[in-house]
Amino acid sequence: MVNRAFLAAARVIVAEVIPEGQDPAIILTHLLQQAALRRLAGLGVRLQDAEVLVSSEPKLGDSWLAYLALAPISVIDELLDH
Numbered sequence: 001m002v003n004r005a006f007l008a009a010a011r012v013i014v015a016e017v018i019p020e021g022q023d024p025a026i027i028l029t030h031l032l033q034q035a036a037l038r039r040l041a042g043l044g045v046r047l048q049d050a051e052v053l054v055s056s057e058p059k060l061g062d063s064w065l066a067y068l069a070l071a072p073i074s075v076i077d078e079l080l081d082h
């Protein structure tokens with residue numbers, strides 16, 4: 001539920017701030033990737049592991065990226081098999 005609200009808010013914000021002619025979906029995906037990577041780095045996840053996590057569920061798209069950006073460390077540890 002939180003992921004959906006986060007994504008909805010992010011879509012509205014991106015649509016309002018990007019220059020005309022740019023694809024908001026592409027910008028949103030990029031921003032979510034960066035948010036997930038920064039969040040994972042903030043949790044102490046090595047860059048290589050973070051990149052693997054970010055790219056591990058491509059079929060889930062932006063939902064997966066939002067999940068990673070919001071997930072608690074306990075979930076991230078489970079995903080990393082720690």
